[in-house]
Amino acid sequence: MANREGLRRSGMREVAQVAGVSVSTVANVLSRPSIVAPPTRRRVEQAMVAVGYVPHGPARQLRGLPSPIVGSVTLDLANPFYAELNRGIEDALSEAGCLVLACSTDLQSAKERQLLALLQEQAVRGIIISPIDPDPTALLQVSRRGTPVILIDHPRRQLDLCAVAVDDVVGGELAAEHLLSLGHRRIAFLAGAIDPGPVARRREGARRVLAAAGVDPADALVDIRMSDHPRSSVSVAAQAVEQILATRPALTAIICLNDTAALGVLEGLHTAGVRVPDDISVVGYDDLHFAARLSPALTTVHQPKRRLGRAAAELLLDEEHPDHTHREVHFRPTLRVRASTAPPPRRR
Amino acid sequence: MANREGLRRSGMREVAQVAGVSVSTVANVLSRPSIVAPPTRRRVEQAMVAVGYVPHGPARQLRGLPSPIVGSVTLDLANPFYAELNRGIEDALSEAGCLVLACSTDLQSAKERQLLALLQEQAVRGIIISPIDPDPTALLQVSRRGTPVILIDHPRRQLDLCAVAVDDVVGGELAAEHLLSLGHRRIAFLAGAIDPGPVARRREGARRVLAAAGVDPADALVDIRMSDHPRSSVSVAAQAVEQILATRPALTAIICLNDTAALGVLEGLHTAGVRVPDDISVVGYDDLHFAARLSPALTTVHQPKRRLGRAAAELLLDEEHPDHTHREVHFRPTLRVRASTAPPPRRR
DNA sequence: GTGAAAGCGCTAACAG
DNA sequence: CTGTTAGCGCTTTCAC
Numbered sequence: 001m002a003n004r005e006g007l008r009r010s011g012m013r014e015v016a017q018v019a020g021v022s023v024s025t026v027a028n029v030l031s032r033p034s035i036v037a038p039p040t041r042r043r044v045e046q047a048m049v050a051v052g053y054v055p056h057g058p059a060r061q062l063r064g065l066p067s068p069i070v071g072s073v074t075l076d077l078a079n080p081f082y083a084e085l086n087r088g089i090e091d092a093l094s095e096a097g098c099l100v101l102a103c104s105t106d107l108q109s110a111k112e113r114q115l116l117a118l119l120q121e122q123a124v125r126g127i128i129i130s131p132i133d134p135d136p137t138a139l140l141q142v143s144r145r146g147t148p149v150i151l152i153d154h155p156r157r158q159l160d161l162c163a164v165a166v167d168d169v170v171g172g173e174l175a176a177e178h179l180l181s182l183g184h185r186r187i188a189f190l191a192g193a194i195d196p197g198p199v200a201r202r203r204e205g206a207r208r209v210l211a212a213a214g215v216d217p218a219d220a221l222v223d224i225r226m227s228d229h230p231r232s233s234v235s236v237a238a239q240a241v242e243q244i245l246a247t248r249p250a251l252t253a254i255i256c257l258n259d260t261a262a263l264g265v266l267e268g269l270h271t272a273g274v275r276v277p278d279d280i281s282v283v284g285y286d287d288l289h290f291a292a293r294l295s296p297a298l299t300t301v302h303q304p305k306r307r308l309g310r311a312a313a314e315l316l317l318d319e320e321h322p323d324h325t326h327r328e329v330h331f332r333p334t335l336r337v338r339a340s341t342a343p344p345p346r347r348r
Numbered sequence: 349m350a351n352r353e354g355l356r357r358s359g360m361r362e363v364a365q366v367a368g369v370s371v372s373t374v375a376n377v378l379s380r381p382s383i384v385a386p387p388t389r390r391r392v393e394q395a396m397v398a399v400g401y402v403p404h405g406p407a408r409q410l411r412g413l414p415s416p417i418v419g420s421v422t423l424d425l426a427n428p429f430y431a432e433l434n435r436g437i438e439d440a441l442s443e444a445g446c447l448v449l450a451c452s453t454d455l456q457s458a459k460e461r462q463l464l465a466l467l468q469e470q471a472v473r474g475i476i477i478s479p480i481d482p483d484p485t486a487l488l489q490v491s492r493r494g495t496p497v498i499l500i501d502h503p504r505r506q507l508d509l510c511a512v513a514v515d516d517v518v519g520g521e522l523a524a525e526h527l528l529s530l531g532h533r534r535i536a537f538l539a540g541a542i543d544p545g546p547v548a549r550r551r552e553g554a555r556r557v558l559a560a561a562g563v564d565p566a567d568a569l570v571d572i573r574m575s576d577h578p579r580s581s582v583s584v585a586a587q588a589v590e591q592i593l594a595t596r597p598a599l600t601a602i603i604c605l606n607d608t609a610a611l612g613v614l615e616g617l618h619t620a621g622v623r624v625p626d627d628i629s630v631v632g633y634d635d636l637h638f639a640a641r642l643s644p645a646l647t648t649v650h651q652p653k654r655r656l657g658r659a660a661a662e663l664l665l666d667e668e669h670p671d672h673t674h675r676e677v678h679f680r681p682t683l684r685v686r687a688s689t690a691p692p693p694r695r696r
Numbered sequence: 697g698t699g700a701a702a703g704c705g706c707t708a709a710c711a712g
Numbered sequence: 713c714t715g716t717t718a719g720c721g722c723t724t725t726c727a728c
Contacts, residue, residue, distance in 0.1 A: 009493050011705055027707060037713060052493065058415070060706035062720045067406070069449065069470065078435035078654075079452070080428060087426035099466065101417065102450040104438060118447065122405045122417065145357050145400065152718045156511035156684045158512070166585060199365070234637055263641045289582055293611045295643040359721055371700045375723060407721035410704045460707060 010051045024053050032056065051137040054299065061123060068098045070316060073112065073129040074152075076104045080128070080288045081258065081305055085152070087218035089128060098125060105217035107194045107228065108250065109133040120147055122229050126316040127153060130311075132196055136161075148319035149311045153198045156328050162315040164308055167196045171301045171333040172205025175255050175283045176221075178299070178335055180213055184253040184281065185220050185342045188244055190237070191257045193228040199257050202285065206255060222248060226261070237264025241281025245272055252280060252344035259284040259291050260299055266340070278340035280334070286335055296339035360398045367395035381692045398640055409471060414448045417466035420665060421460065421477040422500075423544065428636045429606065429653055430478070433500070436657025438478060444665050447475060455542045455576065457481040468495055474664040476500060476657075480544055484509075491564070493558045496667035498660045504676050510663040512656055512677045516546045519649045519681040520553025523603050523631045524569075526647070526683055529563055531691045532629065533568050534603040536592055538613065539577040539605045545606050550633065554603060570596060572608070585612025587620070593620055600628060600692035607612065607632040607639050613689070625690035635684055644687035652679050 010024045019026070021044060029044045030037050036044070039088040047053075061067050071091055082104075090100045101124065106113040112133050119127050126148035131139065136159055143149040143161055151163035158259055179187055189206060191199050207217040226233075226240045237256070241264070244251060256262040262284035276282050276296055284291055284300035291298040311329045319322050360374045361670070369392060373441070376384050377392045384392070387662060395401075410416050410529040420437055422430035430452075438448045449472065459627035460481050467475050474496035479487065484507055491509055492495045499511035526534055539547050572590045574581075582642040585604070592599060604610040610632035617624055623631050624644055632639055639646040659677045667674050 013705080023706080024708085024716080031707075035713070040713080052489075052654075054465070054468050054493065056410075056705050058409040059720090060707075061406040062410055062705080062722090063707045064720065065707080068466070076435070077438065078428075080426075080431065083426045083428065083431040086450065087452065087464045089425070090425065090450070099449050099451060101447050102434065102438070103447060104435065118416070118445070120402050122447075141400075184691055205548070217584075229717055234641070248406070248635065260637065263638055269639050287609065290642075292636040293582070293615050294638075295640065339724080361721080371722080373698055376698080379723075383697070404721050407704090408723075410706090410721080410722045412704065413723080487699075500705080621722080 009016075009056075010053060012053070012055065014051045015047045015053050019044045028339050039310045066320070067125045068096075069101050069122065069124045069125055070098055070223065070313070071101045071103060071115070071122075071124045071129075073103045073105060073119070073127060073131075075107055075130060077102045077133060078104075080260070081303070084305035085130075085309040085312075086310075088306035089313045090309075092310045092313035092317070093305070098317070106320050106346055107133050107192075107196065113138060115143055120145065120265065123147075126150065126319060128316060130154070132194075134197065148316055152312055154307065155197070155250045160326055161321070162326045162328065164331075165301045165317065166308060166331045166333050168201035168333075169205035169208070171285065171303070172202030172207075172255075173209045174205075174301055174333060174335040175202070175285070176206035176209040178337065178341065179253045179255070179281060179283065180209060182253075182281065182341060185215060185344075186222070186248075187220060187255070188222045188224050188248065188251050188252045188254045190224045190226065190240060190244075190254055190261060192233070193225050195225075198250050201256075202257075209223070221250060231261050234264035234267070237261040238268035239264075241265050241272065243267025244317040245269075245274065253281060253283070254342070255283045255284060255285075257296060259286045259288040259300055262340075263290070263294070266294060266296075266298070276340050279345055281341040281344070283341060286289050291336070292338065294340075298338050299338045299341040301338050302334045307331065357404075358401060359404065360401070362399045362419045363401050366399055367392045379426060389553075394667065415471055415473045416444075417445055417449050417472045419449045419451060419463070419470075419472045419475040419477075419662065420543060420623075421451045421453060421467070421475060421597065422627045423455055423478060423480060425450045426452070428635050429651070430610070432653035433657040433660075436654035436659075437661045439654070440658045440661035440665070446661075446665070453480050455480050455540075457458070457665045461486060463528050464490055468493065471495075472497065476660045477666060478502070480542075484571075489653070496664055498664050500656065500660055503545070508674055510667070510674045510676065512652045512659045512663065512679075514679045514681050515551035516583065516681075517547035517556070519605075519633065519651070520550030520555075521557045522649055522681065522683040523633070524554035524557040525647050526555060526685065526689065527601045527603070527629060527631065528563070530601075530629065530689060533563060533692075534570070534596075534599045534601070535568060536572050536596065536599050536602045538572045538574065538582070538592075538602055538609060543573075550603075550605075570599060580667065581608050582612035582615070585609040586616035589611075589613050589620065591618025592623065593617075601631070601689070602628060603633075605633060607634045607636040607646060608647055610648070610688075611638070612648070613641070614642060614644075625688050627693055629689040629692070631689060638685065639684070642688075647686045647689040648684050650682045650684050656681065659685075675695060 128150045130152040155161040211216040287302035476498045478500040505510040558565040636652035
């Protein structure tokens with residue numbers, strides 16, 4: 001009946017009292033059970049369940065132990081790409097008993113800064129970030145102050161940070177090469193109003209391929225920007241299509257910034273009565289689970305989303321290690337050719 | 349040049365020293381700026397930026413201030429339904445300066461228990477959970493020990509907890525009613541191997557509707573279970589279809605546990621050469637962004653995912669309030685009739 | 697208005 | 713093996 005557990009939290013003191021030992025013995029049972037005499041240990045363990053003891057994480061942290069919490073800062077955690085990424089992070093972290101604090105910036109540098117500050121205050125174990133702000137000084141500062149930072153899909157340059165990335169330039173090249181080899185010479189590159197690094201690099205990749213093939217990119221690659229309303233990017237894309245069709249009738253292919261946008265594009269083309277791929281080819285990016293099941297099945301550039309997250313988390317956990325050196329892990333995107341791309345129509 | 353900021357973390361002590369005041373004055377500047385003389389305050393504020401002061405959250409918590417971190421425990425954070433839910437939670441929390449710690453249980457009660465323990469240790473502000481374990485005692489205990497718990501899609505019964513839910517029985521009814529009114533009398537209910545509460549309730553709803561219409565559910569509603577491999581539920585569903593077609597040729601409609609499974613079902617039917625909705629009708633659940641863009645566009649039951657998360661977070665934040673009383677917020681799912689359902693074929 | 701002091705729950709020497 | 717002690721960084725009375 002000594003079981004008073006259930007009402008409020010009790011600490012090591014109560015445990016010690018019930019077990020008739022000192023707090024440090026309780027502490028020993030927790031962190032170095034082997035040095036405690038088995039009978040004592042048992043007594044303490046019983047006392048712990050009797051009072052319903054739950055260790056207090058923040059107090060431990062105050063004593064200098066690392067927090068099990070890792071911050072993940074992405075553009076939008078509801079975006080399937082980042083949801084998968086976060087899952088990869090979680091998978092790797094959970095093996096180490098760590099947890100993911102998932103945050104969205106909605107493409108706003110201000111929010112990003114705010115989140116970095118908050119995470120720093122929480123003294124998280126580290127931060128995995130897909131930055132929107134091209135200026136890395138804030139990140140470097142966070143890192144210098146003792147919170148490890150892992151970059152996702154951001155040029156590392158000479159930065160003194162770890163990074164993981166899928167090569168976006170290659171991704172853009174793959175998409176453009178494919179269309180080029182099919183015979184397309186008037187290609188739209190559909191992006192958002194705000195252009196995060198990865199999208200810009202894909203465009204650059206596409207441009208390079210065209211130039212290398214002797215096609216003038218300024219002429220062959222038409223840049224189209226959607227108004228950014230992240231909540232419903234697919235309907236925005238559908239609208240964008242109307243505009244494309246109206247102003248650029250000569251276009252024979254569209255490269256979309258991601259599969260979600262491609263979804264909207266397919267819909268827009270469908271309602272406009274334009275056939276895919278017969279009249280216009282469409283290429284997505286990310287290879288989300290639904291891409292292969294659309295009709296037509298979407299040709300897209302695959303990214304290893306979970307593995308990316310996993311790699312980031314592993315790098316972060318490795319920062320603990322005394323002889324850790326910052327490094328970069330690279331992945332290559334791969335083209336998944338499906339049914340949404342074909343040679344351009346004969347008559348333009 | 350006194351600016352030593354950048355190397356390691358510095359605390360209130362350094363700030364106090366640089367500003368030539370005591371720690372308590374620094375503390376006052378932070379928590380009650382008004383009682384500090386303006387010149388002093390300015391001096392302190394300058395000192396804070398000079399040393400690059402970052403408050404230490406855990407230490408504050410130790411002094412009894414609430415943590416800004418809220419745990420969200422779902423079946424899988426990469427599942428678009430839960431990703432949207434988490435985003436709703438994040439939206440509401442961010443307005444209060446709080447953050448979401450997102451966790452996945454993968455339908456395993458053991459993981460759930462483990463996560464609850466971890467979150468409790470972190471002394472989070474509260475926990476929002478979509479429980480897989482039907483036994484609520486662990487949750488009640490967490491709550492009694494001082495960590496507020498908000499239930500998602502879990503029967504509250506007389507439990508002394510807040511809850512938010514979309515009425516799953518109604519959802520099942522809507523789906524079944526729709527098919528029934530189209531003339532279907534042999535309907536498959538496709539679920540996973542593990543049957544979380546929400547799915548069980550949808551099946552129950554479907555059953556009720558059939559019974560109420562004078563159709564024997566034991567006969568008209570065929571229960572089909574997929575092997576649970578959460579990572580690729582869509583391909584599993586595609587496989588399940590083969591089996592359905594082989595063993596139950598008389599079926600004219602399939603209700604899927606969610607849209608992702610429906611994706612696989614559509615694919616499976618397509619490869620099997622079965623036309624949707626001409627030969628078989630398909631109904632999904634959740635109304636994910638891609639549902640309306642499939643072909644045929646998916647008839648499905650819509651759930652207000654973000655609002656659900658928002659409501660949960662708001663209830664949680666309200667638990668702070670001294671005169672808070674536990675309550676339940678309900679949402680009604682709605683049927684979205686699209687192109688994947690039609691009357692059954694004449695000849696069976 | 698400002699500072700001194702106590703202590704949140706825990707860990708880590710160090711003594712016994 | 714076990715207990716004593718001294719803080720970790722911060723908030724909060726309570727004197728000055």
